[in-house]
Amino acid sequence: MSAVAVRAHAKINLDLRILGLRPDGYHELRTVFQSLALHDVLSCEARPGPFALECSVPGVPLDPTNLAWKAAQVLWRSLRRTGDVRDAVVRIRKHIPMQAGLGGGSADAAAALVALARLWKADVRPAQLMDLASLIGADVPFFLSGGTALGLGRGDEIYPLADLPKHWVVLLTPRFGVSTQDAYGWYDGDRAAGTLARPEPQFVPGPWPSRSAQMVNDLEPPIAHRHPEIAEMRAVLLRAGAVAASMSGSGSTVFGLFQRRTAAATALGAVAGRGWTTMLTESLGRGDYARAARCRLQPSRVRAV
Numbered sequence: 001m002s003a004v005a006v007r008a009h010a011k012i013n014l015d016l017r018i019l020g021l022r023p024d025g026y027h028e029l030r031t032v033f034q035s036l037a038l039h040d041v042l043s044c045e046a047r048p049g050p051f052a053l054e055c056s057v058p059g060v061p062l063d064p065t066n067l068a069w070k071a072a073q074v075l076w077r078s079l080r081r082t083g084d085v086r087d088a089v090v091r092i093r094k095h096i097p098m099q100a101g102l103g104g105g106s107a108d109a110a111a112a113l114v115a116l117a118r119l120w121k122a123d124v125r126p127a128q129l130m131d132l133a134s135l136i137g138a139d140v141p142f143f144l145s146g147g148t149a150l151g152l153g154r155g156d157e158i159y160p161l162a163d164l165p166k167h168w169v170v171l172l173t174p175r176f177g178v179s180t181q182d183a184y185g186w187y188d189g190d191r192a193a194g195t196l197a198r199p200e201p202q203f204v205p206g207p208w209p210s211r212s213a214q215m216v217n218d219l220e221p222p223i224a225h226r227h228p229e230i231a232e233m234r235a236v237l238l239r240a241g242a243v244a245a246s247m248s249g250s251g252s253t254v255f256g257l258f259q260r261r262t263a264a265a266t267a268l269g270a271v272a273g274r275g276w277t278t279m280l281t282e283s284l285g286r287g288d289y290a291r292a293a294r295c296r297l298q299p300s301r302v303r304a305v
Contacts, residue, residue: 003045004118005296008092008111009146009289010038010102010281011139012169012248012255014204014213018187026138026154027184032213033139034164035146035284037292038171040108041093042068044115051085055092067109067137068092074132075116078124088116097277099177101249103143109136110143111293118295130158146293147286150212161210163285167257168264170242171279172233172271174252178223183250186222197221202244204257220247230254233276240267 014032022028053062053069064070068090076085090112096104110133117124124132126144133140138154150159190196199221201214224230230247233254237245241263242256258264261282268280284292 003043004115005041005043006111006115007039007293008042008096008104008107008143009284009293010036010096010104010107011142012036012102012253013217013246014148014164014215016217016219016249018218022154028153029151029155031151031155032161032210033142033149033151033158034213035148035286035289036102036169036281037284038096038102038279038281039292040096040104040111042108042111042115043091043093044112044119045089045091046087046119047089048087051087052089053092054089055094057094059098060092060094067105067140068112070136071109071112071132071140072116074135075113075120075122075124078128078132079120079122088119090116097173097177097253099179100173100253101178101247101251102171102253103139103249106137106140107143109133109140113140114144114293115295145286146284146289148210148213148283160286161212162208164204164210164213164283165206165208166285167204167243167259167283168261169281169283170237170240170256170258170264170267170271171277171281172237172254172256173277173279174227174229174233175275176227176229176252178227178251180250183219183223186226187219190222190225197225199246202246204244206259215244215246217247217249219250223247223251227252233271236271236274237267240270242267 016031019028072085134156148161148163234245237256245256
């Protein structure tokens with residue numbers, strides 16, 4: 001086998017509550033993840049020499065700080081291979097915005113874990129992959145299963161929920177990004193100062209049995225306080241006809257849910273020209289996610305992205 005290609009799908013958070021601080025210093029979370037059709041593509045190729053990471057867009061770290069590189073290291077050590085990772089190159093064709101709360105780095109890590117296990121012909125069971133994923137990052141385990149899921153603990157304890165009925169999703173990403181460290185630091189600071197606001201719940205309409213997702217993101221108020229554009233984007237999407245709108249994860253992307261594609265496309269046109277990056281995508285259930293994210297063998301050499 002010379003190469004393996006796999007999609008790395010983005011996510012949004014249909015709900016994100018911070019329940020407190022853990023003894024290990026992380027925040028205790030209860031969140032609802034939702035997979036999107038928007039995706040990066042990773043091509044993993046066997047190549048003699050030191051491990052290498054390449055990407056189609058500038059600004060992506062191509063060293064051990066990248067979670068895809070960390071995934072290669074974690075898998076390499078789990079296979080009891082000595083020394084540094086070698087004899088493979090991972091090429092990322094990037095479409096998911098960075099520092100946007102869409103999980104692009106974690107999705108790439110999960111995809112690299114799966115693709116490299118296939119490339120290296122490693123006999124790794126799904127439960128083992130989940131354990132390895134939790135060593136890479138808090139939300140990486142979610143990207144091994146996708147669909148709609150409840151995340152507890154640091155976000156790494158994943159429990160499948162009834163899939164959200166198909167919705168079209170409009171994504172608005174401003175010119176600024178928000179680091180996860182800053183987002184949680186601002187939350188902690190506002191909470192300690194007693195100035196933390198609480199967003200109002202928004203129940204997603206339609207035949208969906210889950211009441212876990214109320215479109216409340218505890219990180220949104222402190223980020224919107226520093227970046228008022230967040231609240232503006234949310235209001236614009238609601239005025240454009242979204243059934244619900246919220247910031248995803250630690251930001252800075254704000255998303256709106258639409259039950260019909262025509263309504264989402266109309267809204268996309270209505271928000272154009274404001275200086276935001278706009279995208280139209282759709283939600284993915286677990287079955288569609290599994291089919292879309294399946295590894296594909298590449299019999300010939302993969303071209304650089």
